[in-house]
Amino acid sequence: MSKRKSKESSGANGECISQVQKILRERFCHRCATGKLFGIEHQYRHLLELLKRTIVHGESNSALIIGPRGSGKTALLNHVLKELTEMKQVRENLLEVHLNGLLQTNDKVALKEITRQLHLENVVGDKVFGSFAENLAFLLEALRKGDRTSSCPVLFILDEFDLFVHHKNQTLLYNLFDISQSAQTPVTVIGLTCRQDILELLEKRVKSRFSHRQIYLTNSFDFKQYIRIFKEQLSLPAGFPDESFAQKWNKNVQHLSEDKTVQDMLQNLFRHTKDLRSLHSLLMLAVSNVTVHHPLITASDLHEASKQSRMDSKANIVHGLSVLEICLIIAMKHLNDVYEGEPFNFQMVYNEFQKFIQRKAHCMYNFEKPVVMKAFEHLLQLELVRPIERPSVRAQREYLLMKLLLDNNQIMDALQAYPNCPTDVKQWAASSLSWL
Amino acid sequence: MPNLEHPAYPAATLLHLESLVPCRESQVSMLLSIFGERQQFTFPSIFIYGHTSSGKTYVMQTLLNTLELPHVFVNCVEYFTSRLLLEEILIQLQSCCSETEQTSHVPCDTFNDFVRLFKQAVLSRELQDQTLYIVLDRAEQLREMEANILPAFLRLQELTDRNVTVVLLSEIVWELFRPNIGCFEPFTLYFPDYSIGHLQKILSQNHPPEYSADFYAAYINILLGVFYMVCRDLKELQHLAALNFSKYCEPVVRGEANERDTRKLWKNIEPHLKKAMQTVYLREISSSQWERLQCDNGEPGQLKGLSAHTHVELPYYSKFLLIAAYLASYNPVRTDKRFFLKHHGKIRKTNFMKKHEKTSNHLLGPKPFPLDRLLAILYSIVDNRVAPTANIFSQITSLVTLQLLSMVGHNDQLDGPRYKCTVSLDFIRAIARTVNFDIIKYLYDFL
Numbered sequence: 001m002s003k004r005k006s007k008e009s010s011g012a013n014g015e016c017i018s019q020v021q022k023i024l025r026e027r028f029c030h031r032c033a034t035g036k037l038f039g040i041e042h043q044y045r046h047l048l049e050l051l052k053r054t055i056v057h058g059e060s061n062s063a064l065i066i067g068p069r070g071s072g073k074t075a076l077l078n079h080v081l082k083e084l085t086e087m088k089q090v091r092e093n094l095l096e097v098h099l100n101g102l103l104q105t106n107d108k109v110a111l112k113e114i115t116r117q118l119h120l121e122n123v124v125g126d127k128v129f130g131s132f133a134e135n136l137a138f139l140l141e142a143l144r145k146g147d148r149t150s151s152c153p154v155l156f157i158l159d160e161f162d163l164f165v166h167h168k169n170q171t172l173l174y175n176l177f178d179i180s181q182s183a184q185t186p187v188t189v190i191g192l193t194c195r196q197d198i199l200e201l202l203e204k205r206v207k208s209r210f211s212h213r214q215i216y217l218t219n220s221f222d223f224k225q226y227i228r229i230f231k232e233q234l235s236l237p238a239g240f241p242d243e244s245f246a247q248k249w250n251k252n253v254q255h256l257s258e259d260k261t262v263q264d265m266l267q268n269l270f271r272h273t274k275d276l277r278s279l280h281s282l283l284m285l286a287v288s289n290v291t292v293h294h295p296l297i298t299a300s301d302l303h304e305a306s307k308q309s310r311m312d313s314k315a316n317i318v319h320g321l322s323v324l325e326i327c328l329i330i331a332m333k334h335l336n337d338v339y340e341g342e343p344f345n346f347q348m349v350y351n352e353f354q355k356f357i358q359r360k361a362h363c364m365y366n367f368e369k370p371v372v373m374k375a376f377e378h379l380l381q382l383e384l385v386r387p388i389e390r391p392s393v394r395a396q397r398e399y400l401l402m403k404l405l406l407d408n409n410q411i412m413d414a415l416q417a418y419p420n421c422p423t424d425v426k427q428w429a430a431s432s433l434s435w436l
Numbered sequence: 437m438p439n440l441e442h443p444a445y446p447a448a449t450l451l452h453l454e455s456l457v458p459c460r461e462s463q464v465s466m467l468l469s470i471f472g473e474r475q476q477f478t479f480p481s482i483f484i485y486g487h488t489s490s491g492k493t494y495v496m497q498t499l500l501n502t503l504e505l506p507h508v509f510v511n512c513v514e515y516f517t518s519r520l521l522l523e524e525i526l527i528q529l530q531s532c533c534s535e536t537e538q539t540s541h542v543p544c545d546t547f548n549d550f551v552r553l554f555k556q557a558v559l560s561r562e563l564q565d566q567t568l569y570i571v572l573d574r575a576e577q578l579r580e581m582e583a584n585i586l587p588a589f590l591r592l593q594e595l596t597d598r599n600v601t602v603v604l605l606s607e608i609v610w611e612l613f614r615p616n617i618g619c620f621e622p623f624t625l626y627f628p629d630y631s632i633g634h635l636q637k638i639l640s641q642n643h644p645p646e647y648s649a650d651f652y653a654a655y656i657n658i659l660l661g662v663f664y665m666v667c668r669d670l671k672e673l674q675h676l677a678a679l680n681f682s683k684y685c686e687p688v689v690r691g692e693a694n695e696r697d698t699r700k701l702w703k704n705i706e707p708h709l710k711k712a713m714q715t716v717y718l719r720e721i722s723s724s725q726w727e728r729l730q731c732d733n734g735e736p737g738q739l740k741g742l743s744a745h746t747h748v749e750l751p752y753y754s755k756f757l758l759i760a761a762y763l764a765s766y767n768p769v770r771t772d773k774r775f776f777l778k779h780h781g782k783i784r785k786t787n788f789m790k791k792h793e794k795t796s797n798h799l800l801g802p803k804p805f806p807l808d809r810l811l812a813i814l815y816s817i818v819d820n821r822v823a824p825t826a827n828i829f830s831q832i833t834s835l836v837t838l839q840l841l842s843m844v845g846h847n848d849q850l851d852g853p854r855y856k857c858t859v860s861l862d863f864i865r866a867i868a869r870t871v872n873f874d875i876i877k878y879l880y881d882f883l
Contacts, residue, residue, distance in 0.1 A: 320629030
């Protein structure tokens with residue numbers, strides 16, 4: 001009977017684990033509008049009011065949502081839209097146009113996209129317009145048709161707003177802000193951007209038509225709230241099918257959030273970056289380890305995930321270099337020390353290397369110059385060394401000036417970790433006077 | 437060694453997968469746990485970096501093919517503009533999603549069109565919400581395309597609102613990719629380099645059936661002993677192993693030694709491998725030339741590498757012109773008086789000379805010099821009288837064409853043409869020896 005019971009419980013566990021993974025992965029990887037908002041109630045209310053005024057009262061408006069990457073601008077907007085579409089009046093009336101600076105790289109493409117999203121391709125047909133403004137006015141006029149006295153309110157959402165600023169003459173922005181001021185059609189323009197200096201980038205005529213309404217998202221929670229967020233993000237929701245497992249899971253999460261080591265690790269992450277995106281990335285990695293044999297997340301999972309995300313990538317690359325390439329890096333380090341960071345060329349590096357070989361090395365064979373050159377070019381290919389000017393046909397390769405993109409601490413740390421490093425090489429690296 | 441286990445895939449497939457990827461089991465198991473089940477979401481973008489031939493492309497392809505996950509695999513060097521890249525992804529998507537053989541060409545200029553066409557293509561029922569993987573190999577080329585391509589790929593899941601993950605494979609670290617205004621950070625995964633044990637294991641797998649595994653393993657040991665300090669690239673080592681094995685077997689074939697006679701085999705192969713380092717490794721000669729050399733049991737002196745072709749027989753005055761150019765490039769101007777005049781008097785060491793003694797000109801490279809200085813030095817080093825005829829000037833031009841001298845500055849400069857000498861010290865010493873000229877005596881750096 002116990003076997004049957006365990007089989008039942010393991011079967012349930014398999015299904016259950018799959019459900020857990022599904023829910024948590026959607027929460028962390030797929031941006032879900034059902035996630036909770038943390039600490040931005042004020043901004044939420046502001047934006048909601050603004051949009052309500054447009055839709056219900058027919059006011060035209062413009063606003064910018066400004067915040068660093070990962071601070072929740074898109075999430076905020078999606079929440080507000082979700083709440084609005086629950087009102088029947090909004091659902092039937094509102095037209096949304098979503099533009100993204102990464103996709104619509106110039107104004108012509110943007111205009112076509114607006115036409116497409118408003119479903120007006122047939123209406124526009126093959127018409128040719130004299131200017132952008134004419135085209136936009138025609139589109140908005142077309143929305144009026146169909147026995148309405150006033151047209152539907154249109155909501156323009158511009159993601160990566162700072163990229164639209166680089167278009168020629170900022171035509172799209174000028175026209176959008178213009179119609180939002182002229183009160184013919186209720187139009188609201190909401191821009192989302194990560195640049196704090198966005199207003200400096202706008203042209204004078206565009207800036208004057210903008211309402212200067214800015215909503216700032218600043219990740220303004222402190223560490224205690226951060227731990228609470230951690231706990232809430234990792235917990236299973238109330239409607240989870242397997243109640244007992246959900247309870248066990250949530251209790252485990254509570255226990256983790258009180259564990260000192262986990263708190264230290266979170267403190268480390270919090271000091272480095274406050275945004276929730278990195279937290280999600282870490283939690284996703286920890287959750288991916290959850291299997292039937294390992295149904296609850298442990299503190300070591302979190303530590304592993306944290307270590308994985310904090311690896312120094314350049315040190316990893318140096319770990320895989322051959323001994324000859326390591327010697328070249330040490331020669332460059334010495335050149336940097338002696339000449340205080342002035343650029344060097346291959347001939348100087350080779351000279352240093354020769355000095356080392358002749359004086360101290362017992363294990364290194366004296367390689368020929370072309371072999372050393374090939375090793376040097378491998379370092380160039382990995383972009384650990386970068387030329388200062390573009391290589392030209394006229395200049396010889398050996399005399400091209402370069403600089404090293406690693407600093408001394410990175411080099412010394414990488415050498416500690418390097419497997420089977422010959423002792424001569426290690427001592428040469430550590431010696432500070434290169435002519436001894 | 438971790439056994440690959442995952443509830444979503446049958447154990448037999450996983451066992452087969454494990455056999456295909458030696459020494460990479462932990463990376464594969466991490467990827468499997470990140471990917472999760474077929475319908476589950478995973479990171480919107482994954483960045484995998486590691487040294488060349490550390491198995492990134494091979495492992496991704498093997499993993500996706502063995503588990504039959506829907507994927508699109510594109511090499512960014514092959515499709516080097518954004519238009520080619522996006523069109524190729526759409527074409528591969530057609531053949532991946534539907535069962536029909538024909539694939540029509542869809543023109544796709546901008547990323548905006550790509551997102552629209554992508555959403556349409558993914559709607560087919562074949563995928564049924566499974567995660568689609570787009571793998572971009574040699575992703576460092578994406579930095580050379582338009583500025584919106586890389587950030588847009590990193591956010592593709594959000595922009596298309598579908599279950600898609602973009603995997604970027606590259607040798608370069610992520611810090612050198614990140615755009616200035618920031619982007620959606622991918623999950624970075626490192627594929628560690630193979631250790632010497634791993635290399636031995638992988639290389640020993642290719643042993644030809646006629647010989648025993650131990651014999652081949654001993655050969656690989658010797659090969660790694662010579663080349664490991666210089667190169668840890670698996671592809672290069674495989675190539676070298678394949679090229680030189682016949683030479684290694686020669687004593688056994690000829691009957692002079694048996695398989696266990698390690699010392700004799702070592703003595704036979706070692707000079708050969710050292711020679712290989714200077715020639716085949718540097719691509720001085722081609723592999724077929726190398727093999728021919730081994731068959732002829734050739735005199736190594738006959739080997740004519742690529743750099744041997746730069747030695748050209750020059751006429752008498754050209755040699756002196758080249759020597760004069762070398763002296764003009766590498767000696768500072770104020771020392772000309774001392775070297776080339778008969779009665780020069782003492783040269784006083786000024787402050788300038790004391791401060792700059794450490795950096796010899798041979799480290800900094802050749803300096804440009806005007807034509808007059810070249811001719812002045814030429815007249816002083818050639819014994820008999822040289823007339824400045826057109827013959828001499830045309831020899832200067834032909835030296836420039838041979839790229840032994842290079843012209844500095846614009847063609848129509850008012851002061852007259854300036855040149856610099858681009859040959860190495862060894863080359864010029866060889867030339868000077870043929871005309872019995874001791875160039876070292878005239879070089880300032882060797883005083």
